[in-house]
Amino acid sequence: MKGAELIGRRVLDRDGTSVGHVHDLVFTQRGQDAPRFELVGLECGKAGLGDRLGYLRGSMAGPWPLPALFRWLGRHSLFVEWSQVRALHADRVELAVARVQLCPFREVSR
Template sequence: MGCRVFDRDGREVGHVHDLVFRRIPPRRDGDPPRFDLIGLECGKQAIGDRLGYVRGTMAGPWPLPGLFRWLARRSLVAEWSDVASIERPRIILRKRREELAHSIDFIP
């Protein structure tokens, strides 16, 4: 969290402001579920996504869903498999900025 992300051409994508996980169901009854890291959300705004306004089911109060979805259009998601290297505080990707999914379009 907070690391600066750069694409394969050295252009800055933004700061990591959220991690994207996929829930893996338990293998047996009584086992806890697992969560796999599948992406890094990069950009400036994250609070709306964390509160469930971007991909979740939050619907109100009235101005917030639209505002947070509009802000999320600028955030990008880099899939974990696209991370070429982590050199704290820098993360280098294998893709170009233009090849990354917008936060609002990313479906884990």
């Protein structure tokens, strides 16, 4: 499976409650001499565009309404650890945990 195939899939918690859609994949770098990247989680929620453009945690600036709008839209994004994924289906991602156990994406350190 390609990572891009996960983007846009519906995410359901263990009880079938909607968590939103996958907006981004979170990787960490392992090793220095021959670095490789490992998938550690997913950004899920209702809006993820602002983060991908660098408005939420980056230094991206622009016309004053854009950063505020993207921060407002992304305020409810959640982080799903890859270990919390129970099953992948063609149209959805099922989690092994309840939605309330997920942490806000803005609190995830990169």
